[in-house]
Amino acid sequence: MRVTEAMSHPAVSVPVGTPLRQVAREMAEYGVGSVIVTEGDALRGIVTDRDLALAVLARGLDTNEVIDSVMTSPVITVNTADDVHTAYRTFRTGGVRRLPVLEDHRVVGVLTVDDMLIDVFQRLADLLGPVAWSVLEEPPGPPGANARSRGA
Numbered sequence: 395m396r397v398t399e400a401m402s403h404p405a406v407s408v409p410v411g412t413p414l415r416q417v418a419r420e421m422a423e424y425g426v427g428s429v430i431v432t433e434g435d436a437l438r439g440i441v442t443d444r445d446l447a448l449a450v451l452a453r454g455l456d457t458n459e460v461i462d463s464v465m466t467s468p469v470i471t472v473n474t475a476d477d478v479h480t481a482y483r484t485f486r487t488g489g490v491r492r493l494p495v496l497e498d499h500r501v502v503g504v505l506t507v508d509d510m511l512i513d514v515f516q517r518l519a520d521l522l523g524p525v526a527w528s529v530l531e532e533p534p535g536p537p538g539a540n541a542r543s544r545g546a
Contacts, residue, residue, distance in 0.1 A: 397481050398474050400513050401495050403503030405430045408461060410438050415457035418446055428492045428504065431465045435500050439465030442492065471496050472505060478513060481505055 406420055407430040420429055421443060431439035441461055449455045449464040470488040472481050474497040484493060485507060495503040 395478050395513070396474065397472050397476050397478060397493075397495055397505050398503070400478060400481075400509045401503035401505040402426075402509060403495075405494060405501050405504045407432045407501065409433065410460075410462055412461045413458050414446060414450060414455065414461060414464065417441055417461050418457070421446075426504075427506075429461075430494055430501050430504070431461055431467075432501070437469055437471070437494060437496070437499075437501050439467035440469045440492065440494060441465045469494055473497065474502060478510070482510065485510065 406424045406426050406428075408417055408420060410431055410433045412431075417429055421427065428440055428442040430437060431441060439462075441464055445464050445466065449459075450457060455463065470484060470490055471494045472484055474495055481493060485491075491507045493505045494501045495505055
């Protein structure tokens with residue numbers, strides 16, 4: 395499965411120089427935990443809700459400060475052609491929770507740890523579905539009463 399099948403899209407982005415207050419508004423409006431910072435079509439950084447909290451609350455920055463002072467750059471990314479296994483490794487080795495997805499050096503979406511959890515749960519459901527149905531179709535009884543019918 396390709397990362398494009400699991401990613402959230404489109405990515406919410408703001409230009410370099412956007413005030414922190416506006417970034418927080420964008421996150422709230424779109425219900426996201428990060429925004430992509432761009433200059434034209436070029437990826438310049440990423441800012442997460444945690445970055446905002448630490449910058450404004452812990453460092454005491456004014457909300458009129460620009461995003462450039464708190465964004466993470468360079469950004470760890472994946473490409474649209476990558477499969478989810480590459481994304482799993484990138485999450486593990488990069489220590490991040492969000493990965494911008496690039497196509498021809500342009501951001502087309504964001505892949506999050508939550509997106510990957512949904513993929514894991516779907517794979518688990520696909521694997522266990524037949525087993526769950528066979529258990530649900532058995533008549534209730536005392537523990538072990540149906541062991542012979544299950545091949546035990």
